[in-house]
Amino acid sequence: MLQIELTDAIKSLKKIKAKKIMIQIPEGLKTNTENIVNELEQKGYKVITSMDPCFGACDIKPTEAKQLQCDAILHIGHTKFIEKNNEKIIYAPLKYKLKNFEETKNKITHYLLDNGFSFIGIVTTAQYLHYLPELKKHFKKNKIRAEILKGKRVENGQVLGCNYSSANGRAKTILYFGDGLFHPLGIHFGTKKEVIIFDPILNTIKTLDQEKNDFLKKRFLLIEKAKTAKSFAILVSTKIGQNRISIAEKIKKELEGAGKKVFICSMDYISEEKLLGLEVDALINTACPRLSIDDFISYKKPLLNYNEVKYVLGKSYKNYKTEIIY
Ligand code: SF4
Known part of the structure; x- marks a missing residue:
């Protein structure tokens, strides 16, 4: 059973003297929106709910909060991830209660x-x-x-x-x-x-044995497909915790050096629909690694993580490591 406990978050909101707040709720918890808003309104807060998809603690929306004249963000379901940030962000993580x-x-x-x-x-x-x-x-x-x-x-x-x-x-x-x-x-x-x-x-x-081997097979297959690509789109997210434009620019140079045509494409939330009409052979993800690890199947073109580009450019798989950690 999932417990959404707002007591500590409300204490923190009081401390920073917030009155109007923007809440961000992960996709899987959006059905709890009404209860969360009711609880906060009963405590006297003005609340605006951001309905844009929110998948992680790296996905903070300070610009929207400012546009909506909110004086704090309440981020539900995750703990702090982004260190250097001047915005007033309160995190309300969740607890799961196990039956036995x-x-x-x-x-x-x-x-x-x-x-x-x-x-x-x-x-x-x-x-x-x-x-x-x-x-x-x-x-x-x-x-x-x-x-x-x-x-x-x-x-x-x-x-x-x-x-x-x-x-x-x-x-x-x-x-x-x-x-x-x-x-x-x-x-x-x-x-x-x-x-x-x-x-x-x-x-x-x-x-993890079986999954590890299946995972490797899928990754190598995608990389092999990407090796035959003549054109690439490098996907850059504008989310503040996922933006890696300098890495994208570095990879662009490396791929161009190998004779490939490369576009850098930016968006907030990355999805297959947003790429419709873009005629490239392969995609390189510089944003959330889950896109290329968990969701690559939703993309028609091979979708690699940026740190897999070296294999496209000829590095041996011997010490393959996706480096999906920061
Ligand atoms: S980049 Fe993706 S996996 Fe990493 S914290 Fe953000 S949403 Fe989670």
Whole structure:
């Protein structure tokens, strides 16, 4: 069960003396918009809800907030990601409440003991962070050493978007407590460590082996297709946490040096529909890596991450690393 807790956020809004706020809500939580707005209005705030898609903590809209004369942004569902920012932004992360955490702890512990793991790193997303200390204690009772590291710009043990720095400790195996494959793949390819996934929604535990191999096959296939391309569009997002125009310009030069025709295309939210009519053979993504890792299938043309361009230009796959971490 997902809990949206606004008490701390409201305290922070009071502290910065905000009166009119713009709220940003991730796509999966938009059905809660009315409740959130009602709660804030009852506390006396004027509220404007941004309905533009919002997929991560890197997606902050200070220009819109200013245009709408709001004196703060309330960003729901994520923790702080962008460091240098003068805007007044309050984050209201979410907590997920599991039905039976006792059972969960035992299930993971048995799996680790049965498979001979005595030292592991644990990471999770913001929704499950509150479970890590108890999990670590339970492991200790069962003679499993657990490392919960504070990464760069995140909480202890947190993976945030494409920031996997909490997995960079001494443990050679990482237990990822969370759903989806984007984070475990990112951890594996970013750190070269083995990853065990416990999915609290499906209540399953497994290693990443099969998915890792499938992922590599798909990436190599896309890169091979892109090698035959004569023209490329480099996609640049204007979202403040995803804008990599200098990288785009560098890649443009490299591809042009190899005789390719290259366009740099900018937009806020990147989607296949916005590219209709653009006659290029392949796409290079410099924005959110999830686009090319999770969503590449929605694009008609091969969509690569910018750090895969070196393979298009001939580098061997021997040490292939997507570097989908920052
Ligand atoms: S760039 Fe993408 S994965 Fe990284 S924080 Fe932003 S939305 Fe999340």
